[in-house]
Amino acid sequence: MxxxxxxxxxxxxxxxxxxxxxxxxxxxxxxxxxxxxxxxTFEGAANALFSFNKELIDALCDIVPAVKPQSAYYxxxxxxxxxxxxxxxxxxxxxxxxxxxxxxxxxxxxxxEAYAKAYLGKTDLGTERERAFEPDSMTVxxxxxxxxxxxxxxxxxxxxxxxxxxVKTSNKSSGELQDxxxxxxxxxxxMAGLVKEWGIDxxxxxxxxxxxxxxxxxxxxxxxxxxxxxxxxxxxVPGYGxxxxxxxxxxxxxxxxxxxxxxxxxxxxxCAYKKNGGGVGEAARAEAIRMxxxxxxxxx
Amino acid sequence: MxxxxxxxxxxxxxxxxxxxxxxxxxxxxxxxxxxxxxxxTFEGAANALFSFNKELIDALCDIVPAVKPQSAYYxxxxxxxxxxxxxxxxxxxxxxxxxxxxxxxxxxxxxxEAYAKAYLGKTDLGTERERAFEPDSMTVxxxxxxxxxxxxxxxxxxxxxxxxxxVKTSNKSSGELQDxxxxxxxxxxxMAGLVKEWGIDxxxxxxxxxxxxxxxxxxxxxxxxxxxxxxxxxxxVPGYGxxxxxxxxxxxxxxxxxxxxxxxxxxxxxCAYKKNGGGVGEAARAEAIRMxxxxxxxxx
Numbered sequence: 001m002x003x004x005x006x007x008x009x010x011x012x013x014x015x016x017x018x019x020x021x022x023x024x025x026x027x028x029x030x031x032x033x034x035x036x037x038x039x040x041t042f043e044g045a046a047n048a049l050f051s052f053n054k055e056l057i058d059a060l061c062d063i064v065p066a067v068k069p070q071s072a073y074y075x076x077x078x079x080x081x082x083x084x085x086x087x088x089x090x091x092x093x094x095x096x097x098x099x100x101x102x103x104x105x106x107x108x109x110x111x112x113e114a115y116a117k118a119y120l121g122k123t124d125l126g127t128e129r130e131r132a133f134e135p136d137s138m139t140v141x142x143x144x145x146x147x148x149x150x151x152x153x154x155x156x157x158x159x160x161x162x163x164x165x166x167v168k169t170s171n172k173s174s175g176e177l178q179d180x181x182x183x184x185x186x187x188x189x190x191m192a193g194l195v196k197e198w199g200i201d202x203x204x205x206x207x208x209x210x211x212x213x214x215x216x217x218x219x220x221x222x223x224x225x226x227x228x229x230x231x232x233x234x235x236x237v238p239g240y241g242x243x244x245x246x247x248x249x250x251x252x253x254x255x256x257x258x259x260x261x262x263x264x265x266x267x268x269x270x271c272a273y274k275k276n277g278g279g280v281g282e283a284a285r286a287e288a289i290r291m292x293x294x295x296x297x298x299x300x
Numbered sequence: 301m302x303x304x305x306x307x308x309x310x311x312x313x314x315x316x317x318x319x320x321x322x323x324x325x326x327x328x329x330x331x332x333x334x335x336x337x338x339x340x341t342f343e344g345a346a347n348a349l350f351s352f353n354k355e356l357i358d359a360l361c362d363i364v365p366a367v368k369p370q371s372a373y374y375x376x377x378x379x380x381x382x383x384x385x386x387x388x389x390x391x392x393x394x395x396x397x398x399x400x401x402x403x404x405x406x407x408x409x410x411x412x413e414a415y416a417k418a419y420l421g422k423t424d425l426g427t428e429r430e431r432a433f434e435p436d437s438m439t440v441x442x443x444x445x446x447x448x449x450x451x452x453x454x455x456x457x458x459x460x461x462x463x464x465x466x467v468k469t470s471n472k473s474s475g476e477l478q479d480x481x482x483x484x485x486x487x488x489x490x491m492a493g494l495v496k497e498w499g500i501d502x503x504x505x506x507x508x509x510x511x512x513x514x515x516x517x518x519x520x521x522x523x524x525x526x527x528x529x530x531x532x533x534x535x536x537v538p539g540y541g542x543x544x545x546x547x548x549x550x551x552x553x554x555x556x557x558x559x560x561x562x563x564x565x566x567x568x569x570x571c572a573y574k575k576n577g578g579g580v581g582e583a584a585r586a587e588a589i590r591m592x593x594x595x596x597x598x599x600x
Contacts, residue, residue, distance in 0.1 A: 020411070023424060031426065040426040072407060072414035076423050078432035082382055106441065107372060107404055108471040108538075111320070114372035123376050124323060126331065126340040132378035141406065143443045143466055145473030166443055171408040173445030180482035180490060187487070190480060238408075 001162050001212065001234050002204040003136065004098045005259060007065035013292045014254070014299075016100060016236070017060050017284070018266025019088060020070035021049045025270050027280060046080035049073075052280060053088045056270065059281030061095035064288050068236075068264055069135075071103040089135050099135040100236065104166065105152075106141035112148050116155035120163075137162040139214060139236070142191055146198070153198050156210045162234075163211055165198070167191045167226060170216025170239030188222060192229045199233060206259060208234045215253055217245025217263065224252040227260065235261040241268035241291070247298035254299045263295055301462050301512065301534050302504040303436065304398045305559060307365035313592045314554070314599075316400060316536070317360050317584070318566025319388060320370035321349045325570050327580060346380035349373075352580065353388045356570065359581030361395035364588050368536075368564055369435075371403040389435050399435040400536065404466065405452075406441035412448050416455035420463075437462040439514060439536070442491055446498070453498050456510045462534075463511055465498070467491045467526060470516025470539030488522060492529045499533060506559060508534045515553055517545025517563065523552040527560065535561040541568035541591070547598035554599045563595055 008014050023031055023045055031048050038044035057067065067088075074085035092099050105115040119138045122129040140152050140163045152163045168178055168188040178188045192213065199209025209232050215223050217239035227235070235253045239245040240263050253261035268291070273283035308314050323331055323345055331348045338344035357367065367388075374385035385401075392399050405415040419438045422429040440452050440463045452463045468478055468488040478488045492513065499509025509532050515523050517539035527535070535553040539545040540563050553561035569591070573583035 020414075022414070023426070035426055040428040042423075042425065042430065042432065045423075045425050070407075070411055070414075072405070072411045072418065075418040076414045076432055078418070078423075078430075079379065079383055079386060081432065083379055086379060102407075104407055104441070105372070105404070107370075107402075108469065108543075111370055111372045114320075114322070114370075114376045118372065118375040118378075123342075123345075123378075125342065125345050126323070126335055128340040130342065130378075132342065132376055132381065141404070141441050141443050143441050143477060144469050144471055145476035145478070147471050147473040148469075169408065169444050169448075171444055171447050173447040176445035176494065177443060177487065177490070178445070180480075180487065182480040182482045182487075187477065187480065187482070190477070194476065243408075 001208045001210055002206055004066060004162065004262070005206045005208065007098050008259070008262065011063055011065045012296065013064055014262050015064060015288065015291055015295060016066040016068045016262050016264045017056065017064050017269050017288060018068045018070060018264050019053050019056065020073045020266045021052050021270065022073055023048065026052050042078045042080035046077050046084040049077065050084045050087055054091060055281040056284050057092050057095055057097065059285040060288055061097055063285065066098040066100055066262065067092045068100040068102050071101060086133055089133060093134065098137070100137040100139070100164065101133070101135035102139045104139050104141045106144055106148050108144060109147040109151060113151035116152045120152065120155040120161040121159050137164065139163070140165045142166060142194065146194065149198060153211060157202060164214050164236040165195050165211060167195060167213040168215050168219055168222050170218045170243055170245065174216065188226065189229065192226050195233060196230050203232050208232055212236055214238065217250045218243055220249040220252045227253055227255065231255065237261050237263045241265040247294040250295060251298040258299055265291055301508045301510055302506055304366060304462065304562070305506045305508065307398050308559070308562065311363055311365045312596065313364055314562050315364060315588065315591055315595060316366040316368045316562050316564045317356065317364050317569050317588060318368045318370060318564050319353050319356065320373045320566045321352050321570065322373055323348065326352050327573070342378045342380035346377050346384040349377065350384045350387055354391060355581040356584050357392050357395055357397065359585040360588055361397055363585065366398040366400055366562060367392045368400040368402050371401060386433055389433060393434065398437070400437040400439070400464065401433070401435035402439045404439050404441045406444055406448050408444060409447040409451060413451035416451045420452065420455040420461040421459050437464065439464045439466065441466050442494065446494065449498060453511060457502060464514050464536040465495050465511060467495060467513040468515050468519055468522050470518045470543055470545065474516065488526065489529065492526050495533055496530050503532050508532055512536055514538065517550045518543055520549035520552045527553055527555065531555065537561050537563045541565040547594040550595060551598040558599055565591055
């Protein structure tokens with residue numbers, strides 16, 4: 001987690017820009033240009049999405065420490081979409097950004113090992129070993145318990161990567177399962193205990209483990225409790241902006257050291273140009289600065 | 301779910317062959333042939349995997365109603381692996397098999413909608429709409445609750461597809477979360493209640509809804525309880541064979557009508573040739589027949 005934390009300190013910005021593009025979010029001219037060249041095909045769409053991502057990354061890379069591509073939005077465009085995901089990850093890394101792939105994978109042990117190799121480690125190819133996708137970090141779903149998460153933790157350790165495990169998600173119905181009370185405490189606190197345990201061996205220079213937690217901005221009271229329970233766990237905080245989380249809400253996810261959380265916004269940055277005018281990159285940069293200042297002043 | 305059930309009745313076989321290939325499972329000659337042509341690359345690996353899958357599908361398609369490719373094993377081989385997944389889905393469908401993609405996706409609503417379009421529905425491409433991947437069914441992770449699952453249910457309804465939601469998984473540590481007791485009953489029973497509710501509007505000709513449940517063969521007592529709680533829910537039952545589930549265990553997941561469950565085996569079929577000799581396809585077919593007879597006699 002140190003690599004991410006150092007980028008956050010360097011930029012003075014504890015936020016991450018979500019890259020969850022779909023055609024609706026793109027300027028019409030950008031779509032037209034690509035469809036004119038490749039037709040109304042997955043290739044045409046994926047090409048336009050990459051242009052959009054590239055403009056966002058170029059505009060944000062010196063002031064935002066990380067990007068979080070959401071795998072679903074690339075899978076939706078098939079093989080071409082996945083090529084765009086791969087290129088987006090590579091491009092963001094080439095610009096010095098930390099890349100958190102939001103893929104929420106999780107399965108039985110042997111299968112989680114395959115996912116972990118796909119995104120955090122290397123795949124065996126006869127006498128060769130290659131990386132299929134190269135994010136620095138990914139999100140993991142813990143429904144299957146320790147043996148479904150451990151392969152990700154192991155690949156993190158072997159490849160200097162990190163993961164963020166779902167604990168309390170930002171959506172409205174997250175409580176149906178996550179808030180059920182068992183043994184006097186909600187499920188998300190049980191998960192917090194496991195996440196803490198999975199990370200205990202890997203606390204780095206800045207005091208945080210390789211195993212982070214996803215904690216939604218839309219549940220500030222729960223975030224405050226979780227912050228107390230998991231002092232050495234970095235939080236990835238979705239739900240700021242379009243989903244309704246405010247700066248004072250996300251502030252609950254930070255520790256007294258001003259660290260401990262990285263706040264995501266996707267639509268509000270990607271689509272800032274629609275609301276405020278200007279080019280995609282220019283508007284995104286202005287919104288990212290506004291968001292940074294909003295959050296930094298709330299955590300002071 | 302009727303389409304799957306009719307194939308099960310037609311073949312007299314309530315089983316599904318898992319296609320979770322990795323190079324270790326393939327005959328050396330098959331790997332060598334592909335590496336000689338494409339090098340020790342993702343392309344070389346993916347090409348060998350497709351040859352393997354094709355041999356399995358050809359050998360099984362008239363006696364096994366369905367295949368279940370596990371997405372992780374394709375993602376591990378990058379873009380080339382995903383091309384192999386797409387081709388495998390198409391090939392199995394062309395041979396008349398029902399295809400359940402084991403991808404365990406699940407996210408907040410808008411993102412689940414993107415996943416659901418990727419695998420069950422169509423993606424908007426300007427004035428066109430295309431299918432990115434075309435399985436008949438997929439597995440879904442319910443950690444985020446109703447708004448994370450509903451988009452899959454909606455795409456099922458619009459496209460005559462089905463899903464199987466994780467309820468009680470087959471792995472050793474599944475109980476860490478799934479067995480916690482809340483309000484006098486374990487979490488997996490709470491999930492069963494939700495799954496039942498999500499499917500209630502879509503009960504088909506044979507009495508089963510579009511929303512199935514994943515219930516591991518390794519927990520027969522829990523399966524028996526769940527069977528009673530969810531009479532109209534089809535169960536996808538992993539964990540038979542290599543993971544330790546026996547025919548009398550999986551029998552608990554069936555209803556009195558001889559329907560209600562489809563049992564998966566992956567390694568024991570894919571790697572039957574290693575244990576019993578013969579070619580990949582020939583050995584897989586013999587093992588699939590043995591498994592069918594084992595299970596059919598246990599449920600009688």
